[in-house]
Amino acid sequence: MQKQLSPYIYLAGSAVTFMGAVAQLLELSYAPYIFSVGAALLIYVQIKNYLDKSKADSRTMRFARIGLFTSLLLAVAAYFMFTASNLWVIAVLIYALSSLYHSFRGNY
Numbered sequence: 273m274q275k276q277l278s279p280y281i282y283l284a285g286s287a288v289t290f291m292g293a294v295a296q297l298l299e300l301s302y303a304p305y306i307f308s309v310g311a312a313l314l315i316y317v318q319i320k321n322y323l324d325k326s327k328a329d330s331r332t333m334r335f336a337r338i339g340l341f342t343s344l345l346l347a348v349a350a351y352f353m354f355t356a357s358n359l360w361v362i363a364v365l366i367y368a369l370s371s372l373y374h375s376f377r378g379n380y
């Protein structure tokens with residue numbers, strides 16, 4: 273059942289993260305909280321993906337590990353949002369480029 277629910281959690285996390293990023297650009301005070309909830313959902317999905325593929329071949333494990341570490345960049349971006357630094361944009365950009373790479377190369 274968890275594998276069936278995972279894509280929906282990923283989609284919800286992506287939508288909430290996007291809304292949090294837009295709210296941060298609009299300088300709303302609650303934007304970091306929205307972004308953090310979405311980032312936590314995405315990190316949860318990546319952790320589950322990494323643990324589910326623990327017995328896979330090295331290529332699949334490498335892609336799962338890259339996905340996990342790049343999703344942790346969202347936590348770094350959330351931290352930068354809470355500290356009112358503009359460095360969160362760079363962390364989100366690196367995450368987005370990595371996700372684009374994964375969408376063409378790996379098994380998400």
